[in-house]
Amino acid sequence: MTQTRKPSRLPAHDRHVLYERAVQSPHAELGLLTRLLRRAGQPARRLREDFSGTALLSASWVETGPDRTAVAVDLDPAVHRWAITHRLPALGPAAKRLRLVRADVRHAPRGPFDAVLALNFSYQVFQERAALKAYFAAARRALVPGGLFMLDLFGGHLSQQAVTERRRIGAGVTYVWEHEACDPITHRVRCAIHFELPGGRRLTRAFTYDWRLWSLPELNDLLAEAGFDRIEVQWDVEPPGVEPRYRPRRHAANQGAWLAYLVGRRPGRTARS
């Protein structure tokens, strides 16, 4: 795709811009992934970003090296239209190394990729075990032997309660995460993101989610059943309020709310073995 257009002007409170500022940390997440690939002796060149939304991670990836390519996969054409208008032009020549693909992640390009990322809990859209397992198996098939699949997850007893969290994200905007409901029988959770804007205005239900809250052991088992090995939990080892630092852990002290990463490897010879 050739990108010669200039980035178009964004409305001051574009919901995608606010979302990225509030919940995405491409530098930290790609830093963690790169460290894990290096430790595994794998190249860190070809990335697939599943549930990509506006493809911020993919763009950050291709910007960090001329040998890095990314495929951003999303079902919703609107988020990729946004990326074509606002993200790719700002990337310059690196935009040639980023491909936007409209697809269900279970039928996404096969690559092969060095890594597949599924972040911001988006895989929880699959509420049936068979559907989530089919997705995990498809992600494994898209990896080179030794390649890594990384997803994030949250938990703790607070994640099963109706709670509202507020956080200032600069320029007079407050990000509001509302956990509207959790069904203890099905673990179906309904969540919404709102933004409070300067002047008392509000972007209500800017994003909404209807997810199944999968537990860490369930995800761990499903990754194993889908054919991953060396499955590892990357746990935040810093106390609350300190910049997170993720390290592999087999056990952890209980907490009201936590966020972690799960990483699985496609079995087979690694690039250096």
Ligand SMILES: C[S@@+](CC[C@H](N)C(=O)[O-])C[C@H]1O[C@@H](n2cnc3c(N)ncnc32)[C@H](O)[C@@H]1O
């Ligand atoms: C929470 S957003 C994630 C955006 C971004 N990846 C992030 O880390 O913040 C979820 C995205 O997943 C997409 N999506 C939902 N179901 C999907 C599916 N089965 N296949 C591909 N994309 C899907 C939605 O269109 C939406 O853009």
